[in-house]
Amino acid sequence: MPSVGCSAAIQVLPGDVVSRIAAGEVIERPAAVVKELVENSLDAGSKTVTIDVREGGLSLIRVTDDGEGIPRAELLLAFERHATSKLRSDQDLACVTSMGFRGEALPSIASVSKVTVSTATKLDSSGVQTTLIGGAPGPMRDIAPVRGTKIEVAELFFNQPARKKFLKSPSTEFSHISHAVQQAGLAWPSVHFRLTHNGQEVLNYPAVTEQRDRILQVYRPAFMGRTLEIRGRVPGCSIYGVAVDPLHAKSTKQPQDLFVNRRPVKSAAVFHAVTEGYGASIAKGNHPTFVLFLDVDPGRIDVNVHPAKREVRFAESESIHRVVRHAVRHAMSGLERTSVLGTAPVPGFEEVLSNDPAVTTPSFPARGAGSFGGSGEAAPMHRAKGREEAQLPLVREDGAGYEQSTAPAIVPLGQMLRRYLVVQVGEELHVIDQHTAHERVLYQRLLRQWERRAVASQPLLIPEPVELSAAHCSLVERHREDLEGIGLSIEPFGASTLAIRAVPVGLGRIDAAAFTQDLLDDLAQWDRMPSLEGRIQPVLASLACHGAVRAGRAMGLPEIAQLVQDWVQEGLVMTCPHGRRTAFRLSADELDKLFGRVGWA
Ligand code: ADP
Ligand code: MG
Secondary structure (H helix, E strand, C coil), X not given: CCCCCCCCCCCCCCHXXXXXXXXXXXXXXXXXXXXXXXXXXXXXXXCEEEEEEEHHHCCEEEEEECCCCCCHHHCCHHHCCCCCCCCCCHHHHCCCCCCCCCCCHHHHHHHCCEEEEEEECCCCCCEEEEEEECCEECCCEEECCCCEEEEEEECCCCCCHHHHHCCCCHHHXXXXXXXXXXXXXXXXXXXXXXXXXXXXXXEEECCCCCHHHHXXXXXXXXXXXXXXXXXXXXXXXXXXXXXXXXXXXXXXXXCEEEEECCEECCCHHHHHHHHHHHCCCCCCCCECCEEEEEEECHHHEECCCCCCCCCCEECCHHHHHHHHHHHHHHHHCCHHHHHHHCCCCCCCHHHHHHCCCCCCCXXXXXXXXXXXXXXXXXXXXXXXXXXXXXXXXXXXXXXXXXXXXXXXXXXXXXXXCCCEEEEEECCEEEEEEHHHHHHHHHHHHHHHHHHCCCCCEEEEEEEEEEECCHHHHHHHHHCHHHHHHCCCEEEECCCCEEEEEEEECCCCCCCHHHHHHHHHHHHHCHHHCCCHHHHHHHHHHHHHHHHCCCCCCCCCHHHHHHHHHHHHHCCCCCECCCCCECEEEEEHHHHHHHCCCCCCC
């Protein structure tokens, strides 16, 4: 039978062909050359790395560093496949601390371009230079002894027309290069990076001591000013970085930068943990953006799982997930923000983690039904119809977010248009949306109780029947048990009717039909959510929304004070669980500026 191109006998390929095939994996485009060369410079302990590029990297990529240099005797060895100074044995592979370790980059780059390398170590009285064409080394020349290494890669893919055909325009290729340099820059704030394109300076990041300052250099105040700081630590792993304040989350997904031991990587697990940390604070259609640095004990990750090292594998992915999730949640909880008001010192993350119900046993007693209302008895909700004023759940809950004694003073000033509360909080003027703020309070309480598996439920004396399609009935039926875990008891009531029999304690009167509609929307998404927490959160948000004070309801000063106190206690979160704003704040400084009082008594 005739076959296409398979008729020849099996043969081992010549070395140069093998090299070029291997190069295809590592060197997919000019930016990969930049990434590899810059990583070599960083591994060599450089303090300054300069990258000069021409025509998107196709005609020239030059990386110059002031690192330790390559000893003359090892120069050609560096271009041999699997030649590295960074690994000695299999054991070392289990504990990689350098960026490179496979000894692949230089031979790969050299096999598909014309490379000139110039280098000197601090011991050399003269430097050395050589040129390799398609991997074949030329003679060594003596040059001036300037400590460091300069590698010039000319005519990339000159011997690989197929690869060259798939490259994009020089400006697109250059944008990948500049991204690679930004990423290296973010991970190495103490190194000075410069990038030029066709002779023009494009990036310049002088060395800084603070990680924050480097993020600022790279992403500018436009991003930085909208972020919250993320910090967390458990044995063997710490996280640091910034993530967008939910209030400022947009539809853009950039940046979403993650570094593990300074290596830029993608990790679905970490991304998922970040998303869970945000919980329901970001509006649908908007995305978290962040720059996060994870430091993990090198013995507990495998960095050797991706040809371009763009992924890592965690030995203890559960605990990584948890530390990321908690650190993000902690920042979003708004505890950080209270420091602005000059109140409590911000508790450390460790402290918060150890108070976290998911980590330790509950430190305060689970409440029984009715304790929220202070009556000790479940208040039958249907009776409240037409008496909404009397049964608003603006009630104290003890031991929430942080100590009351350290909370800012709250002076209620009034209500506007029956929907905005005007209040002095500490030294700030707040205009608060009564509905979204209350929604946030209820949500935080429900979430906390759910995490403790202690959601108190309150039976409705007369269950409210809701008519549904048979499909919707069975959807609810399928998830009944989980819903009971959040204090929601729903039972069939005839063939296509359900009845809500109980709801969590502490909510206002709920319109059963409207709530059920939202619940069905939430349930329709359930199967797509990977974790129980992810599934439950939207339902808690719906409950909070339906159970919260509505706009249009008059509120007296004591009630206003109570609601605002609860909201402050929950950490002044600036968005409701659906991502809408809860408050507008003006500090004393801002007011003074507004009135030209700066410098005046
Ligand atoms: P790897 O980084 O995995 O070791 P490479 O092919 O990238 O493999 O580099 C091979 C070796 O060349 C390195 O191990 C290092 O010893 C040396 N080397 C490469 N670039 C530099 C540099 N800029 N400064 C000092 N040494 C370098
Ligand atoms: Mg390398």
